[in-house]
Amino acid sequence: LNSSGPAPALADAEFLRSRFGHMPERGWYGVNVPGIPAAWAEAHRRFGRLPFAELFTSAVSYAEEGYPLAPVVSELWRGDFEIFSKYASDGVFRPWFETFAPEGRAPKAGELVRLPALAKSLRELAATDCESFYRGELARAIDKWSRRTGGWLRYEDLAAFRPEWVEPLSVDYRGYTVWELPPNGHGLVVLMTLGILSGFERLDASPRGVHRAIEALKLAYADGKRYIAERSAMEYPASALLDGAYLASRRALIGRSALEPMPGSPDCGGTVYFCTADAEGNMVSWIQSNYQNFGSGVVVPGTGIALHNRGCNFSLDPASPNCLAPGKRPYHTIIPGFLTKGGRAVGPFGVMGAFMQPQGHVQTLINLLDLGMNPQEALDAPRWQWTGGKRIELEPGFDPTLASALGERGHELSRGESINFGRGQIIWRDENGVLCGATEPRADGGIAAY
Numbered sequence: 001l002n003s004s005g006p007a008p009a010l011a012d013a014e015f016l017r018s019r020f021g022h023m024p025e026r027g028w029y030g031v032n033v034p035g036i037p038a039a040w041a042e043a044h045r046r047f048g049r050l051p052f053a054e055l056f057t058s059a060v061s062y063a064e065e066g067y068p069l070a071p072v073v074s075e076l077w078r079g080d081f082e083i084f085s086k087y088a089s090d091g092v093f094r095p096w097f098e099t100f101a102p103e104g105r106a107p108k109a110g111e112l113v114r115l116p117a118l119a120k121s122l123r124e125l126a127a128t129d130c131e132s133f134y135r136g137e138l139a140r141a142i143d144k145w146s147r148r149t150g151g152w153l154r155y156e157d158l159a160a161f162r163p164e165w166v167e168p169l170s171v172d173y174r175g176y177t178v179w180e181l182p183p184n185g186h187g188l189v190v191l192m193t194l195g196i197l198s199g200f201e202r203l204d205a206s207p208r209g210v211h212r213a214i215e216a217l218k219l220a221y222a223d224g225k226r227y228i229a230e231r232s233a234m235e236y237p238a239s240a241l242l243d244g245a246y247l248a249s250r251r252a253l254i255g256r257s258a259l260e261p262m263p264g265s266p267d268c269g270g271t272v273y274f275c276t277a278d279a280e281g282n283m284v285s286w287i288q289s290n291y292q293n294f295g296s297g298v299v300v301p302g303t304g305i306a307l308h309n310r311g312c313n314f315s316l317d318p319a320s321p322n323c324l325a326p327g328k329r330p331y332h333t334i335i336p337g338f339l340t341k342g343g344r345a346v347g348p349f350g351v352m353g354a355f356m357q358p359q360g361h362v363q364t365l366i367n368l369l370d371l372g373m374n375p376q377e378a379l380d381a382p383r384w385q386w387t388g389g390k391r392i393e394l395e396p397g398f399d400p401t402l403a404s405a406l407g408e409r410g411h412e413l414s415r416g417e418s419i420n421f422g423r424g425q426i427i428w429r430d431e432n433g434v435l436c437g438a439t440e441p442r443a444d445g446g447i448a449a450y
Helices: 013-019 036-047 052-065 071-085 091-100 116-128 131-135 137-148 155-159 187-197 207-227 244-251 354-370 375-380 400-408
Strands: 169-173 176-180 271-277 283-289 337-341 344-352 384-388 391-394 412-415 423-429 435-439
Touching: 036 052, 036 131, 052 116, 071 091, 116 131, 116 137, 131 137, 131 155, 137 155, 169 187, 176 187, 176 354, 187 207, 187 244, 187 354, 207 244, 207 354, 207 384, 207 400, 271 344, 271 423, 283 337, 283 344, 344 354, 354 375, 354 384, 354 423, 375 423, 375 435, 400 412
Parallel strands: 391 412
Antiparallel strands: 169 176, 176 337, 271 283, 337 344, 344 423, 384 391, 423 435
16 A cells, blocks of 8 residues: 655746755655555554444544653654754744743653644544545645645645555565565655575675675665656556566676666665554554654644654656656655465564665664574564665664774775664564564564454
């Protein structure tokens, strides 16, 4: 289910090029049609069993009565408070401070957070099967605030939106089938990376194994950044980028030393993730995102609704297939994953973290399928992150001997903070039908079984 929303009908790339020269991250211009409420309703229509309104009971209770703020979220909240403080004099951000910093500061870890306006909006969504957000009272409130404060989003944009059921893409890797959503998301980067690596023998934790994984990811990402966009705007279909001959040509570029990655030509051949499973064999891999923590910083007065800034991933380059245009969806970084083996569901997996997501997917899968780790070990293992060119950030705890060997191969290494290396979860069903859950040490997640 792809419920990423398109740019508003009033979106104007030329205006942004002349005024900013780039896609602004905060404010209205990065706000496309929000898709999350529509996704909830659409998924429930197809698979739900409980009454829709019942699904909101706990969320309404937490919003109204309060919930204790977890440590990682508290730190991210504090960082966004500092960011939005720079815009405190801009009236469009006033509701953000009223909603998320009513005491003039970010809440602290363990402090009770109450969001009474959001509780009211959640009740409205529950009572209307989320129709109010697109064709009702909440849609009119969003339209009114957008018109008043210079936004492009209109009631008509919201009313026209429908989620899209899509056919997932897959590659076979080490005896398993790895599934990702098709573009406009970048799950294709994961599949291309695995397709490149599948031509090598099983990877190990040696410098050569890690180097090959890094280089394959870089080459796949270079292609992804160049070609991934709204499917109707892509220069090449996903099948061309996953073609075996093309992936072999990319694999042939990997030698002993680090590459400066460039896109190839196929002509030659932020975020919440959760997963669930039940005794009947149903499994869900689900991800949704406001993008940069609180997203655009735009909060609709009286509703508690914070709007995302996914649109800042549009390009303003007219030659790019990902250039901003009305009704077009941007390059999307959120990618739920799934594993099967022999046509049987093994389980859902995902790693939050914007442009770290494909890298987290690849490293987690290598840990599971090449190195034989259990799901929790696969998430716990220290990670690397490609940040461009030959630059690689290493997480604290990364083996210093291995790091030294990577440096000798030409990788330009630096150290980063663990919170920037992705935050994921896995459910794995073994051959006996036993379910194993794993969750990140880098986030506030948990595992629940009953």
